[in-house]
Amino acid sequence: MARLGERDAGGMSVYIRSLAQGLGKQGVQVDVFSRRHDSTDPFIVDMGKGARLIHVEAGPPEAQKTEIAEYLPTFIENVKSFVAEESTEYDLVHSHYWLSGPVGIDLAETWSKPHVATFHTLAEVKRQARSGVEDPIERSEIERIVVAETDAIVVSDSHEREFLARLYGASPQKVAVVPGGVDVNLFHPRSKDEARTKLGLNGDKVILCVGRFDPLKGVDLTLASAALLEDREHVKVVLVGGDLEKDPEAQRLSDLADALGMSDRVRFEGAVPQDDLPWYYSAADLLMVPSYYESFGLVALEAMACGTPVVASRVGGLPSLVKDGETGYLVPWHCPEPFAERLEVLLAHDDLRNNMGQAAYHQAQGMAWEAVVQRFETLYQDLISREVAPKEAV
Numbered sequence: 335m336a337r338l339g340e341r342d343a344g345g346m347s348v349y350i351r352s353l354a355q356g357l358g359k360q361g362v363q364v365d366v367f368s369r370r371h372d373s374t375d376p377f378i379v380d381m382g383k384g385a386r387l388i389h390v391e392a393g394p395p396e397a398q399k400t401e402i403a404e405y406l407p408t409f410i411e412n413v414k415s416f417v418a419e420e421s422t423e424y425d426l427v428h429s430h431y432w433l434s435g436p437v438g439i440d441l442a443e444t445w446s447k448p449h450v451a452t453f454h455t456l457a458e459v460k461r462q463a464r465s466g467v468e469d470p471i472e473r474s475e476i477e478r479i480v481v482a483e484t485d486a487i488v489v490s491d492s493h494e495r496e497f498l499a500r501l502y503g504a505s506p507q508k509v510a511v512v513p514g515g516v517d518v519n520l521f522h523p524r525s526k527d528e529a530r531t532k533l534g535l536n537g538d539k540v541i542l543c544v545g546r547f548d549p550l551k552g553v554d555l556t557l558a559s560a561a562l563l564e565d566r567e568h569v570k571v572v573l574v575g576g577d578l579e580k581d582p583e584a585q586r587l588s589d590l591a592d593a594l595g596m597s598d599r600v601r602f603e604g605a606v607p608q609d610d611l612p613w614y615y616s617a618a619d620l621l622m623v624p625s626y627y628e629s630f631g632l633v634a635l636e637a638m639a640c641g642t643p644v645v646a647s648r649v650g651g652l653p654s655l656v657k658d659g660e661t662g663y664l665v666p667w668h669c670p671e672p673f674a675e676r677l678e679v680l681l682a683h684d685d686l687r688n689n690m691g692q693a694a695y696h697q698a699q700g701m702a703w704e705a706v707v708q709r710f711e712t713l714y715q716d717l718i719s720r721e722v723a724p725k726e727a728v
């Protein structure tokens with residue numbers, strides 16, 4: 335429910351919200367507990383039928399992500415008090431991200447219920463993708479404990495199951511692969527002309543990037559590859575996401591655009607509400623996702639659902655979304671030249687772009703959230719019907 339595309343609010347927030355709302359619609363009552371990170375947040379937010387977001391006090395609202403671990407015991411205590419006061423009985427606990435893993439373990443143990451964990455990203459995988467990523471040292475250790483203690487782990491793509499087995503010793507039987515989904519009611523093609531007029535993008539070829547401003551997203555590669563294009567004077571690079579005043583990455587990218595002589599070719603939009611994003615995807619000739627690592631890549635799927643081809647790095651879950659040569663291109667190297675070559679081909683051939691856009695649209699139709707929610711219901715049901723052995727607290 336936070337402003338997506340700013341700070342840490344991105345794919346995981348969309349995922350949890352979509353899953354909670356989807357389950358709620360199916361008649362499953364869902365409470366999502368999250369740390370209060372803004373003093374103006376209401377205590378309880380109604381997310382639609384059957385789904386609530388409950389803001390739990392745990393440390394000062396402005397605490398940074400790197401400081402949150404120390405407030406986990408308070409978080410756990412406050413969740414327990416709330417639940418005791420309401421006399422709610424949950425059937426299952428699903429924790430998201432490494433910080434919530436120990437919370438899930440404690441609550442599931444206290445209530446003798448099954449615990450499912452989804453990491454969304456893993457410290458070891460991030461470290462391998464790009465050295466210099468700053469994660470607290472205890473993160474990998476906590477992830478290992480969560481892997482050992484949970485009843486099931488959900489990943490979005492089979493490559494993560496392999497990582498979990500190889501780097502964390504997870505038994506493959508414990509890991510379920512459930513790909514993420516897209517809201518096809520929101521993300522569908524709009525008229526390109528109308529979209530371009532609306533966004534003031536007429537007359538140029540448009541390369542789009544959407545996401546949080548995180549160096550792991552490799553947006554610098556988009557700028558550097560666009561700068562290599564022969565016809566760069568007729569290209570606009572539109573960057574959606576980021577807090578343009580506070581994200582250090584915004585300044586870095588703006589300096590890079592200057593250094594490449596691309597300042598007049600790049601538009602920094604800042605974070606855009608999701609409801610407006612279909613206009614951006616529809617206006618674009620292509621979406622570029624040059625990430626160093628991407629566990630799934632919701633933006634690629636959203637662009638595809640809007641009929642826009644995607645040029646992406648061949649990393650993480652992206653190859654299961656983007657079919658090389660069919661719905662876009664996958665680039666195995668993290669350097670501008672091979673990306674520029676693919677951009678050149680795609681931007682120069684209208685028919686190719688249209689065909690790939692169509693193929694992308696059709697592929698995305700099979701990945702609507704409703705189907706994802708059903709798979710979760712089946713998984714949850716299966717775990718609930720198993721006898722849960724009493725667990726040791728961590």
Ligand code: UDP
Nearest residue numbers: 338339344345348575605606608631632633
């Ligand atoms: N998003 C948004 N507005 C923005 C930037 C991003 O609504 O300005 C949303 C986008 O629609 C997508 C999510 O944030 O659903 C980003 O998810 P993705 O999996 O691509 O990246 P992550 O944040 O998980 O790294």
